[in-house]
Structure formats: C-alpha cells, structure tokens
Amino acid sequence: MIWQLDLLILILVVLCGIGAIMIRDLLGTAILFGAYSFMMCLLWAIMGAVDVAFTEASVGAGVSTVFFVATVYHTTRRTKD
Amino acid sequence: MKNLGLLIVVLVGAVLIYATTDFPPFGDPESPASLHVSPRYLENSLEETAVPNVVTSVLVDYRGLDTMFETTVVFAAGVACFLLLRVPRRRTPAPRQYRHRLTGLTFRIKDGGEISLPLQEFEPMESIWTPHDFIIEKVCCYLIPFIQLFGLFVIAHGHHSPGGGFQGGVILGASIILLSLSHDLRTALKRMGEKTSALFSTFGVLIYAGTGALCLLLGYNFLDYQALDPLLPGGPVMARYHGILLVEVGVGMAVMGTMIWIFRNLASRGRHEEGL
Numbered sequence: 001m002i003w004q005l006d007l008l009i010l011i012l013v014v015l016c017g018i019g020a021i022m023i024r025d026l027l028g029t030a031i032l033f034g035a036y037s038f039m040m041c042l043l044w045a046i047m048g049a050v051d052v053a054f055t056e057a058s059v060g061a062g063v064s065t066v067f068f069v070a071t072v073y074h075t076t077r078r079t080k081d
Numbered sequence: 082m083k084n085l086g087l088l089i090v091v092l093v094g095a096v097l098i099y100a101t102t103d104f105p106p107f108g109d110p111e112s113p114a115s116l117h118v119s120p121r122y123l124e125n126s127l128e129e130t131a132v133p134n135v136v137t138s139v140l141v142d143y144r145g146l147d148t149m150f151e152t153t154v155v156f157a158a159g160v161a162c163f164l165l166l167r168v169p170r171r172r173t174p175a176p177r178q179y180r181h182r183l184t185g186l187t188f189r190i191k192d193g194g195e196i197s198l199p200l201q202e203f204e205p206m207e208s209i210w211t212p213h214d215f216i217i218e219k220v221c222c223y224l225i226p227f228i229q230l231f232g233l234f235v236i237a238h239g240h241h242s243p244g245g246g247f248q249g250g251v252i253l254g255a256s257i258i259l260l261s262l263s264h265d266l267r268t269a270l271k272r273m274g275e276k277t278s279a280l281f282s283t284f285g286v287l288i289y290a291g292t293g294a295l296c297l298l299l300g301y302n303f304l305d306y307q308a309l310d311p312l313l314p315g316g317p318v319m320a321r322y323h324g325i326l327l328v329e330v331g332v333g334m335a336v337m338g339t340m341i342w343i344f345r346n347l348a349s350r351g352r353h354e355e356g357l
C-alpha cells in the first residue's frame with residue numbers, strides 16, 4: 001500500500017462527495033457520483049478487496065450512473081434547494 | 082435551521098472519526114475478526130469446496146442464504162420499478178412518425194401500421210430524438226459481443242478469480258443497456274423483449290432457491306451442495322464446487338434481467354415506446 005496514492009484518492013473521494021451535494025446541476029451530480037464510485041473502487045482494490053472493487057466498478061460506477069442519467073433525462077436537471 | 086443541521090452533521094462526523102481510533106489497525110492479525118472466523122475459512126475452504134477464491138466460497142456456500150436474499154432484493158427492486166413506472170400499453174397505439182433518411186421526407190404511420198419499404202432507410206422521430214452517430218453505433222456493434230463474452234467469463238471463472246454472478250450479471254446487463262444507448266430503445270427491445278428480461282430475473286431467483294430446495298429434498302440442509310453428489314460427477318467436494326457454479330449462473334441471470342428491466346422502465350417512463 002502506497003500511502004501517498006491512498007491519501008490522494010481519499011481526498012478525491014471526499015471532494016467528489018462534497019461536490020455531489022453542493023452542485024446544482026443534477027446531471028453533474030450523477031457524473032460526480034460515478035467518479036466517487038470509481039475512486040471507492042480504487043480504494044477497495046488498494047486494500048486488497050478485489051471482489052468488492054469489481055462489484056463497485058460494475059454496479060456503482062457503471063450501471064447506477066446510467067440509471068441516474070436516464071432519470072435526470074426524464075425529470076429535471078435543476079434542484080429546488 | 083441550515084446551520085443547526087450543519088452543526089449536527091459535523092458533531093456526528095467528529096464522534097465517528099474519534100470512534101475509528103479504537104479500531105484495530107489495518108490488516109492486524111490480532112484483531113477479533115482475524116482470530117476465529119477468518120482462519121477457519123482460509124484453512125478449510127479449499128479442502129471442503131475445492132474453490133481457490135475464498136470470497137466466492139464464503140459468499141455462495143458458507144453464507145449462501147445471505148446471497149439468496151441479496152438476489153431476491155435485486156429482483157424485488159426490478160419488480161418495484163415495474164409496478165411503479167410501467168404504463169399499460171394503449172389499446173390503439175399512437176401514430177408514429179418516421180423520417181426517410183435519404184430524402185428527409187416524414188411519414189406518419191397510423192395505429193400500429195407497418196412500413197412496406199426496408200426499415201433501415203427510416204429512422205423513428207421521437208419527442209426526445211437525437212441523431213444517430215455512425216461511429217458510436219458501429220464501435221458499439223463490435224464492442225458488445227466482447228463485453229458479453231467477458232461477462233460470461235466473469236460468471237464462469239468466479240471460482241478462481243475475482244468476480245461471480247453479481248458482477249458478471251451486471252456486465253451482461255450493461256451490454257444490452259449499451260445497445261439501447263448507442264442505437265435506441267426499440268432496437269434493444271427487438272433483441273431482448275420485456276418478457277424475456279422479466280423471465281430471466283424470475284428464473285434466476287428460481288434457480289437459486291430451487292438448488293437449495295433440491296438439497297432439502299435429497300435429505301441435507303437447505304443450500305448444502307454436498308447433497309448434489311449423486312447428480313453431479315466428481316464426488317462430494319466437487320459437488321459443492323458445481324453447486325456454487327449453478328447458483329452463480331442463477332444470480333447472473335437474475336441480475337442481468339433485473340438491470341435491463343429497471344433501465345427500460347426508467348429510460349422510457351414505463352412506456353417502452355421511445356426512450357434513451
């Protein structure tokens with residue numbers, strides 16, 4: 001485990017999480033959630049949990065982002081708060 | 082009110098971070114979890130199930146009931162999306178509009194009528210229509226078979242490498258979702274109808290629960306794959322190996338069908354006529 005890489009990815013995870021809450025565009029939020037999932041996937045892989053990383057990559061970063069985008073496409077891109 | 086919420090979140094977060102200092106360090110062999118439970122599986126899994134990937138043997142064999150209900154949860158999510166979103170088909174289909182690609186003429190097709198000319202020359206005009214990109218369409222055409230092959234590999238090779246029914250099923254589902262993203266929803270529906278995807282997800286759960294029930298019928302515990310010894314070749318240890326494979330296939334089918342099913346209902350507002 002390289003701690004510099006670990007720290008960098010951890011910072012990116014936190015930034016993606018905060019950005020997903022702060023941003024007003026819901027499509028942007030969906031993309032940020034995808035990035036968040038991908039960073040989490042890298043973290044799992046670094047910690048040696050390869051099966052979990054694989055699941056996170058396929059479900060979190062892949063399909064759930066598509067679901068979010070499909071839903072945003074049919075509803076609205078702007079949040080009310 | 083907003084500041085109060087922020088204060089509560091920061092406080093709870095600080096307490097949680099403070100609590101993590103009491104955790105054993107990462108990878109500590111003396112931590113409670115590594116003392117009794119993990120060594121039992123790490124030492125005996127290969128002899129008992131002949132599966133080198135311990136994660137798979139724990140997930141599907143030792144803790145098989147958990148995974149069965151996880152699959153059921155995925156299936157329930159698909160059914161919930163269907164019940165909430167799906168709009169029953171109208172008796173008389175609404176008139177559809179097609180554009181002739183070469184001349185740009187627009188045709189209006191009434192009440193489920195068919196075009197007599199070759200369909201490749203027409204493209205459907207939809208309210209959320211976007212022009213087809215030739216490069217994306219063709220690249221996806223060549224990419225999808227490889228994605229599906231990889232999905233099948235992940236399901237079948239889950240005993241030896243990371244992966245298994247869930248991941249492989251999602252990859253297989255994603256290949257069909259990619260088809261409907263790169264072409265349109267109707268093309269994907271033509272390849273794999275709504276009934277097919279619903280049947281896939283139902284039969285996947287059925288295969289899993291059926292394997293468990295079969296073990297019960299043969300006089301063993303629920304999901305104790307040793308019971309399948311008389312039906313499968315290779316002795317009682319290999320019976321567990323093959324039982325895991327059977328169940329993984331069930332999980333893969335259920336997850337694949339459910340992913341496609343959910344996507345269709347979300348992408349077309351439950352109408353299955355036009356959509357992403």
